[in-house]
Amino acid sequence: MPPARLDGDGTEDDPGPRSARDWAVDVLCVVVSLLIGAFTLVVSPIDDPFTPIWTISVVIGVLASLSLLARRELAVTLTLVLGVLSSVFMTAGGATVIALFTTAVHRRAKPVVLLTALAIASTLLQYKTQSPGDDSIAAYWIAVIIDSLLVVLAVGWGMAVRARRQLVLSLAERARRAETEQELRVGQARMRERERIAREMHDALAHRLSLLSMHAGALEFRPDLPAEELGRVAGVIRATAHQSLVDLREVIYLLRETDGGGDLPLTRVTLDDLTTLVEETRQTGTTVLFQARVEAAEETPASLCGNVYRVMQEGLTNARKHAPAATVHVELSGGPESGLTLELRNPLLAGPQAAKVPGAGYGLAGLTERVTLAGGRLEHGRTVSDDYRVRVWLPWPSE
Known part of the structure; x- marks a missing residue:
């Protein structure tokens, strides 16, 4: 299966509709995001699960997870929106990391770096508004560092996947170019061979045919030649015609596939x-x-x-x-x-x-x-x- 499109590179045409594998990966991303969101609810400091804040967090987490179905087409926009939401709602954090990974795979480095900085800034703000359970500064920075490392790890993995896909596309393009160049070389070789054969035909036959023309012209202008002289000229014409046939056979031999099957050696x-x-x-x-x-x-x-x-x-x-x-x-x-x-x-x-x-x-x-x-x-x-x-x-x- 060909690698997914790497937007901005111009290295691959539109891959067309999603394959079964693409759908399976997208569904898996949604499930993973939902599990991460559920885990954040379990460890969240909200004690009453029936408060409006808890309900809104659940809704935002579900919607953020389902939005990953459009992560390839709207990678940058989706990552930007989820990054902003995750600064307030922890349940959108998993979807944000997955969207950021997708952006690192499908986009160039500049937007990826900016979105990575936004994700880290969202982490700083998130733990300011929603304490990890321990109000100490140490707990705050530990949580920020862990989340930031996860973000950097996701981005690094996405860039590695992108580099691998670029390598595959580059090798495929080189293979196509090599095949095209080979076809061109074969065509040029055929053209050179045709030119060589044409040159051999000209060099081998022009001399003999000019001799025939000279002697035939002599007979045309001197039909009253003595019988002995007439016989000599006719003999020269016959010998020249025979030699022309020999030269023609040698040229025809050049047209054959000389793989050892030819039975006519060229004259040295x-x-x-x-x-x-x-x-x-x-x-x-x-x-x-x-x-x-x-x-x-x-x-x-x-x-x-x-x-x-x-x-x-x-x-x-x-x-x-x-x-x-x-x-x-x-x-x-x-x-x-x-x-x-x-x-x-x-x-x-x-x-x-x-x-x-x-x-x-x-x-x-x-x-x-x-x-x-x-x-x-x-x-x-x-x-x-x-x-x-x-x-x-x-x-x-x-x-």
Whole structure:
């Protein structure tokens, strides 16, 4: 069962109608208050139980006890009224202490402190008007101290209950926030995974499809090619389409739940595959001058090889799209100590254009994200010599 509302804190919504437990506690408080009131009548100095004062005390005690049924809704007001009554009628003392306890549970400290001071002042006045039976000063102060201790004890207990309920509410709120944050993290992870898969699809397929477009465009503009040349171009188209299917299968593999049930291993890219990539680009008619000076090339981590391969693949694809007649200079250098630096450069020359290859313009954006996630840097743009340059530095991952 949730803890009762702690007014003024804003920590809990309206709990709604009272439960059976609330009613049981309220009835118990009324009974306890009636018993305390009966006890005060027994020990009171009034000898004749049929006097008007005795009758009024009984009525006030009963009404004060029954008023505790509204102690949660009217805690401060009820405690204030009962405190004033208890200074004259001892039978309202028990109800006052219970109402003060309720106020300490459901209200903040400031009104509780003021009402506690009022209750102690009522005790001082009460024993002035109604002697505890012994007119000595010592008896008076003993009675005042005992009642004051009971008041302080009730208030301290109520504050302890309030602190415990605040702790429970705080823990419940933290649990709700943690659950919400976990849902947000899951959503963000899914979004990042979708972005990664989209980037892989772009990097893996854009290069192959651009090759297909180039060769198909050549056949479209040169239908009179000799049979031998026509067969060679058709063979390149067939091989490129096959490799595109292989790349597509690898991307689809990324969509699977990789819990050990997958049966298709991803291809491990090495620096030797860069030469194959250069040869594929040369077959489209693009001139590529490639230089590689890498220390400990055979020890290059697979993740670094994959990033270099994708960056070089995208750079060659862009050069083939936008400057098909230009010579592309590709340089790869570095090692375990300095990391790898890849630079692609081609002149921005006007020349014969290849078949228009559509593009969304997201290639360099995807490369920038890939390089940034790998801890590297990417620079691209026109140089003073009217070349277009893409320069990437990638750190060598530590073991």
